[in-house]
Amino acid sequence: MAEGRSPFRRPPTMRDVSRLAGVSPMTVSRTLADPGLVSQETRARVLAAVAQLGYVPDRGAGGLSSRRTGFVALIVPTLTNPNFADTAAGLTQAMRPRGYQPLIGVTGYSVSEEEVVVRAMLSRRPDAIVVSGMQHSPATRDLLARAGVPVVEIWDRPKAPVDRAVGFSNYEVGRLAARTLIGLGATRIAGLGPERTGDVRDFRGEERLRGLRDGLGQAGLPDDRILHHGRAAGAFAHGAEAMAELLRRGGAEAVFLVSDISAFGALMECRRRGVQVPEDVQILGFGDIEIGRQCVPRLSTIAVDATEIGHRTGRLLLGLLDGEADLPNAIDLGFRLVLRDSTAPR
Amino acid sequence: MAEGRSPFRRPPTMRDVSRLAGVSPMTVSRTLADPGLVSQETRARVLAAVAQLGYVPDRGAGGLSSRRTGFVALIVPTLTNPNFADTAAGLTQAMRPRGYQPLIGVTGYSVSEEEVVVRAMLSRRPDAIVVSGMQHSPATRDLLARAGVPVVEIWDRPKAPVDRAVGFSNYEVGRLAARTLIGLGATRIAGLGPERTGDVRDFRGEERLRGLRDGLGQAGLPDDRILHHGRAAGAFAHGAEAMAELLRRGGAEAVFLVSDISAFGALMECRRRGVQVPEDVQILGFGDIEIGRQCVPRLSTIAVDATEIGHRTGRLLLGLLDGEADLPNAIDLGFRLVLRDSTAPR
DNA sequence: GCTTGCGTTGGTATCGGTACCATGGTTCCC
């Protein structure tokens, strides 16, 4: 009764700890931040008081004072795509041991939503910002540039980065796809990506298809089978729908899909219709997600190491935040062709 | 030059806005928090100043003062499993429009890591905590109970919840799996889950297998084909490895796997070995992830609505945070059997 | 005309930490 609304007592503060340990709050702060600064004996007393009270420091208050929040904003189109989930995991793995907490924002591939999310992130004063892609609204670009903290654009290779970049060229991925499928003997080559519905666009996927188109053009092949069809990227159903549409239009000897997720959907659609892969149609995906390695036939793909993008971004940021000099402005992690069972020379 | 380390100027504060608009900081605060409290004319001037300066409020400072941070901690085993990614999306969708920011922590199915993550979350003073499962270390349970904010345990149905719960009974999922496979005419029934390596355990998966075992026992069937084999849950390879092991041991007529991810891996392993599904072996999964709907044959599964778990949790929390009374302590969302093509009566 | 009350605005204290500077006590060394 006396305690009132029972579970809602307030957590102990540093002041409480300091009183119990018989020292000043500053000494508690030092004990926790840099134990080497206090004497062995004092440290023991403080830590005992911390344990007894179950004290957990308030990093919000600490951040206000020190101007370092320990947040790293990570803005991705979706977490449902394992590529981005892996990048998030890689970044977390690299930065959490050093006390940084990722703050994840999801845009759903929408440019306007990205702006909203960036604003929400900025209100938390992150120590660094990681954002997918290089295509932003002017307002978003401005927000990022003025944020006053390191900004890393990932999963792309911007010509004019806001600040830093870690990724690869999506356009060159598309060109490699063209060369690869041509090299495998195909001449009727298709490219499948999602529809653009207003503000919702997969810019990087479009860039890969642009590379494919140019690659085909340079080889003197027609690019009339490049389709933007079906719902937004990141859903298996997209690939199935797009492949169905392609077959309706006469099919192709080889198909490049903007993501392995779609490629898997396409593969299954072929199976449902009795279209043999790779005999009747070859399928090449992008991203190298685990499903592609497990499914039958295994998916040929242009692989990027999503986890490594997270790692490298994390290490770059740690260097930047430690004030190291001579850190690269852009890291190109490249990509590599992995031919498995959904393609075969003919 | 004069500007110094150029991009690192400090963002404008409410004080800057107030000076530009010719009002007090309090009026700026009110304009942003509850515009109805200021006159039309003042509001216009303040908003103009906000826009001109590109002011973004510091919610860390605001939280310190108001004791409401706007954070909701969400602690999950992994984001790579689409089930949890969907729950995260559902929770975000429900709470972000009201200004709450999810703070995602990933435990990797480790009990000790969960404690570390909970502590990290608590240091951000979230307004609410959402945590997967009901099995925690005593220290974690204590931290949660003393946090002084609403706690929701999800994806389970705890007998003694820390506070609230939104989920379903994993044990009953297992029993339904047993009844289902028996009803389809199988007598040699297997259950496959991951190994427990020390501190890393999938408690909910184990619970589903326990339900299966009891279900088999009650029907007088042997439970000697319940295997814990292969790497941790959440990887497709797990299902493939476990299925390979099962086949090595003589196989089964029907198999229940603790997750659709594993079930898909198992399905592909069968394909590689020329084992026909469902003719030679029936496969039943759990979770109803999209791959299972797209693959061939389509996966039979016991479905739960992961997104809805996030939604309902979000709505419950909004009610709790608004101080509504008469909110349920536990919400059981249940599950349902979805028979597709990987099972068939024999 | 003076009180009452509302709508609008401002002042001050405070949230829980950390930066920065000051202090007292030792040790070291020429």
Added chain:
DNA sequence: GGGAACCATGGTACCGATACCAACGCAAGC
């Protein structure tokens, strides 16, 4: 033996917002 150098600790002023209360002007009410 006296001062520099250092170690361990404390005091004070913030960080950037909001809660709370006071005060102002003006209209309504008696």
